[in-house]
Amino acid sequence: MKRWTVFWLTVTGVALGAWPLGAQVYIPYYGKNQVHYDHFRWKIYKTEHFDIYFYPEAAYALPTVAGIAESAYQKIYRILQTAPPFRIPLIYYRNQAEYEQINYLQDVTGSLGVAEPVYNRMAFPIDMPPDLLQDVITHELTHIFEFAIMYGQLGGRAINLRISPPAWVWEGFADYTTGRRDPFNTMIVRDAVLTERLPYVSATRELEVPAGSEITLPQYTLGSFIWEFVRDRFGEAGIRQFWFQLRKMGFLGGADPFLAAFGVTEQRFNELFADYLRNRFRDFLDREPALQYHRVFELPYPYRNIMTYAISPDGRYVAVGTVNIYDYDLDILILDRRGHVVRNLTPGYTTAFQDFPAELPPGRFDMALRSLTWSPDSRRVAFFARTGKYQSLFVMDVSGRKLQEIYIPLNKTASPAFHPDGRHLSFTAYDREGRPTIFLMDLVTRKYEPLTQDDTYKETPVWVDGGKALLYVGRQPGRSAIYRLDLATRQVTRVGPAAPWYFSTPTLSPDGRYLVFSADMDGALDLYRMDLQSGEIVRMTRAMGGNFSPTVVAETDGSWVYFIGFFKGQLHLYRVAMDRQLAVVQLPAEATQVAEAAAELPRLNIDPAGIQKKGFRPVLGAPPTLIGGADQFTYAFASAITFEDILGDQAFTVFLQRISSFNTFYVSYLDRARRFQYLTELFWADTFFIGPIDDRFIDFVKDSVIGGDVFGYYPLSLWSRIELGLGFFRIRQKFLDPFSQALHEAYLRRTGAQDFLINQWDVPVTLAYTFETTRFWWFGPLSGQTGRIAVIYSLPFSQDFIRRTTLYGDYRRYLRLSRFSLLAVRLQGFLSTGERPYIFVFGGGLSFRGFDFRELIGNRGVVANLEYRFPLFPAAWRRRTPALEAFRARLFADAGVLRLNEGVFFVPISRSGFDVRKGVGSFGAGLTVFFGGLPLNLDLSYTWGRPIAEPNARYRIDTRLRFDFSIGYPF
Structure with a gap:
């Protein structure tokens, strides 16, 4: 893929529809929506090597897609002399907008195609120029061949390489197999070579962006040239040998694959590669650097x-x-x-x-x-x-x-x-x-x-002749030309030659005599001027980098051609005089002949009887496992296994979780084929919180829930959604220690107080509104806001059913202060009324620092969090030192007011008693280190609000200083 994304299954948490998510389990972010504007009626057609998935609206392209895919398969096989030992699922969409509704990947916005190593699927839209479509199919199919080499038949879901090849290996080879060099990619590489900004090539590290360049991904632009060098220097046998050594290195590590495959060290390979590129572009050394043009502004x-x-x-x-x-x-x-x-x-x-x-x-x-x-x-x-x-x-x-x-x-x-x-x-x-x-x-x-x-593919139309006509670039496989469209008659005529070059952005001089355009006639994008009366074409620039997007402007000192020039990795606006002339261009006759004889795309004859309706074809995901700890006495284990439809429209999941001695088991079915998506669950969940035995002592309460629910989600936009839920389950709560349970029951009999423990059925109906506009960076939220408002009403069918109404609100705001620092604010409010109000739990992890896991409880209250997050080494990003960038620090303050039952202010402090007059809170500092993709958190907190339990004693603050360790992202 252009920026292909590896798909990894994630553990799905239990979403108990009757309970606010933020209170029951820690969900860091609500997430934006995958909006399905269309419902696709998928069909499947099998060719020799592919299972092609399409829908009726895109069926017209099936012969072309199948023909290109099979042709590309043979082309790649001839290079690698090996083929995937499985059939390849190929999914294509009618256009980019429908492709971006893909289900089995989170985000493909901006990509031209995608391939993933878990189920070896490839997908792409077809609304692009025909030659580009051929390149995209070849590119993504090459990734499937690469996955087969590196992972074998089991796929990436079953094999974890010790050393994974860098992106230039994957993406560069996929671009190499297309056999075509995009003029802009070539321009970027040529500029890096001629200005001595080539990055170092390594088999274990990513390529660095050439100094000064911010518009390119070197794994694509430079990666394909690396593979061309391997072919030209060591032959296609060298390509195959290098892939073999990369696979060996991935499993065993150790040996230098350059030395093993080519007999040269990595350092020597870089020297040879640099010489190869210098020789390739040596004819451009005497060309004009952009410094010779007039830069309009900085x-x-x-x-x-x-x-x-x-x-x-x-x-x-x-x-x-x-x-x-x-x-x-x-x-x-x-x-x-x-x-x-x-x-x-x-x-x-x-x-x-x-x-x-x-x-x-x-x-x-x-x-x-x-x-x-x-x-x-x-x-x-x-x-x-x-x-x-x-x-x-x-x-x-x-x-x-x-x-x-x-x-x-x-x-x-x-x-x-x-x-x-x-x-x-x-x-x-x-x-x-x-x-x-x-x-x-x-x-x-x-x-x-x-x-x-x-x-004909059309681009960059511009008005000429006072609005009577349009000029535009038209492209077909192997050729492009500039055309004129008469607005009155709708007649289209070609202006100038049709050639196998890249024409772009034509514009007309104010007097209407000259046509100015950019083209790569001799390998570099330059500006040309054509006299529409004589047909003469004049070269205006001879760039070392590249010049394009011309605009002719008449000014007091004459007519000027403004354009974008690329030099030393930067795009600036320049201008040259309209009458600038370097040479008259003599078009070779073979150029137009090649253009007129451009080959059509391969097509495959389709047997209509072979088109089948797609059914549910589950694919098995390997069970991901999560192991972590909440504090020194609490550990967590979770694992899930998912049977997913090949298109990601439907999924069955079995989930297991264990927190200390508390188990959770659930099965679910998810349907996300339409805009309205729904989730059905059956579960048995055991969890715990800390509750009051009487007015002095606390202990662990076991909370068991058995039942099921149905949840529906309707996205209003990318940013917001409406959620509906209906549940039916049995709730049983009791103290883990039988002695504590007996003391609690005795206290209730003695005082006549209402028991907060529940042993009833619950049929909750949930209505919620969720929004997420947060902008994330690699370390978490950077700016934006998110929130959720939920109303849950439990239907009281009889005395055995809970009667309660719960309101929950969660709002988070991220205020960016500098490049990588921000102020994060979170405010949660909750209220549960009725005979058996819902009990919210807080404490532990990053939700309320300084307190034990789920130590704070209440049925009404407010909890606030405030954090200042900043990089520990602010200059690390400038020096490109990822090891230092992984360290982030924070200053935080947490505060809360929680009340239990009928206004009783409940603050469990220790087993010695409670205070009913003040709130609780903590403040301190923390450090996060990103290691192996996991954020490891160490917090030093200073808590306040812990009371003295002496009868009739005056209130005085009892504080506590403590360290906490946790794994996870902050709110």
């Missing part, structure tokens, strides 16, 4: 790299899409001509939309697309961003005020362009038949119509 901190831009018609402003290295986000800025920020149109982390712009990287041809457009009066900026299944068009003024938001139910809307009349706007998208189309929208009526009807 972006202010914290912004780096201009990914897309648009100059206002009056020339006063430049709108840019850029990387905010402080927020790790993409921002749209309005800059003046000196580079000063006039307005950030997308500040912070917003829920107004999910992704901006829809066509920015990752993507293989997308860096040169136009994502921003100005209105003719220079007062409005328009762009696309995702707001649900599809994208919306946002129109904003220079002050940052949103003027319009128009939802467009089409896939991959991109390249907006205002018409000169200011009322209309053109854009590209896939129509409902899956054809790449140019549309024209009326911004007043919000209606749009298609302007094209053919299957």
Whole structure:
């Protein structure tokens, strides 16, 4: 996958629908939603090596997908001389929006495809240029071959390698097998070579991003060149031998795979590889560095790299899409001509939309697309961003005020362009038949119509001739060209040659005579000017890196061509004079001949009788196991086994848990094939809390629940959902120690007090609202907020059934203070009324430090947590020292007021008694170390609120200093 994600099964906790989750078991985060906008009626078709899953709306592509897959299978087999010993599940979707509803992975947003080593599934959308679709299928299928080599038939779910190869091995080889080099990837590698910024290649460590570069993943861009070098230096036999040594190293460790496979050390391999790349790109050494062009301005901190831009018609402003290295986000800025920020149109982390712009990287041809457009009066900026299944068009003024938001139910809307009349706007998208189309929208009526009807992939349309025509790039397998679309007649004519190069972002000079575009005619993206009268093509730049996205602007000192230039890992805005000329280009005749003779994609004849309806085909997940401790006297063990549908739509789970001597067992069925998802459970759960024997002593209470429930979840958006639940179970509570139970019963008889222990049936109905806008980083929450409000009403069918109403609220807010530090606040409030109110428990772990596990109980109350979280070594990220980045510190304060039964303030302090007048709390400092993917927490806390149990004694504070160790993420 482009950024492929390994799928690991996670242990599913028991969700007892009648009880607030935050009170019963510690769930760190509520999580965002996987919204299913569609219900897919899956079919299956079997070819020689694949089980292909598709649905009727995407059936038209089955011959092409099957043909490409089988052809790619043979291609990869010829290289590796080995094949997977299993049939390969291949899942394809009609478009990107439907692909991102995939169930068996958490998030595939922005990826072109995915392959995972657990069940060896591969999945991808098909709404992309045909040659790119062929590359994606080959890329993901290569991963399946790699998994078969490294893990064998059992798959990654059964084998844990001692040393896993770095990402350049996996992704680089998958890109290598496609046999095609993307011009932008080549540009990035060439720039790193010519500016001496090559990273060190290791079989055990990841490649570092070349110094100064923030727009690329070297495992893709450089990884494929590493494998090309292996082929050219050691042959395809060397490729196979290296994979064999990598597998051996993964199981046994130890030996240098470079030495074992090639007879050279790792250091010598790097020297040879660097020489190989220098020789490959030596013809580019005498080319123009970007320093020879005029840089328009320098972006202010914290912004780096201009990914897309648009100059206002009056020339006063430049709108840019850029990387905010402080927020790790993409921002749209309005800059003046000196580079000063006039307005950030997308500040912070917003829920107004999910992704901006829809066509920015990752993507293989997308860096040169136009994502921003100005209105003719220079007062409005328009762009696309995702707001649900599809994208919306946002129109904003220079002050940052949103003027319009128009939802467009089409896939991959991109390249907006205002018409000169200011009322209309053109854009590209896939129509409902899956054809790449140019549309024209009326911004007043919000209606749009298609302007094209053919299957040519279209990008970056721009208005010319005063709005009478559009210029755009059209691509087909093996060739691309620039076309002109007449708005009145809808006639399409080709402008200039069709060639096997990459044309992009055409623009017209103000006088309409010259066409300026970028192309990689000689291996590097450069600017060219074509005289539309004579047909002459002139080279304007000869870049060492690459130049693209030209815009012609008429100014007082003449006409200038603005463009994005790439040099030393950075994208900046430059300009050159419109009349700049380096050479007249003579197009070779064979270029157009090759373009016209471009091969069609392979297709497979489909037997309609072989198409079957997909049934439930369970696949077995290996049981994950969790072992941990809450304190020195409490240990935890949990394991689960899941039978999951191959598409992840349905799952059966058996879960076992043991906390000290308390056992939990449950089975569940989860259906998430539709937007409304439901979970059915049967369970037997034993847990405990600390309860009062009388007015002086406390002891452990065993809480046993046997029954089942049904829970339904309806996501309102990515951020929020409604939850409904109905349960039916038996609750039995008693003290673990029989002597304590006898003392408790005697106390009740003596005082006539109501027993808080329960021995009844419970039929709870739950209604809850949950939202999550938290932005997570590798160490946990970074900014945003989350919360849950739940109402649980127990139906009182008879005296044997509990009668109670429970309200629970949980709100968390994360206020980012610096790059990696934040202030975290959590407030929980709860109230349970009725004959047998629900008892909430706190204490232990990171929920309430300084107290024992589940020591604090009550049926009503408020609990607050406040934390300042910060890196222990703030400069570690600058020096790229992951070992130091793993240390994080915090200052915390916890406070709570808990009442039990009819207003009795209950604070269990020790076995000596309780206080009924004050609250409890703790404050202190903690350290978290991330080791093996687990956060290990050590806290030093100072508790307050512990009373003296002497009768009639004046209240005075009893404090306690203690250390606690726990494993887990904070709230």
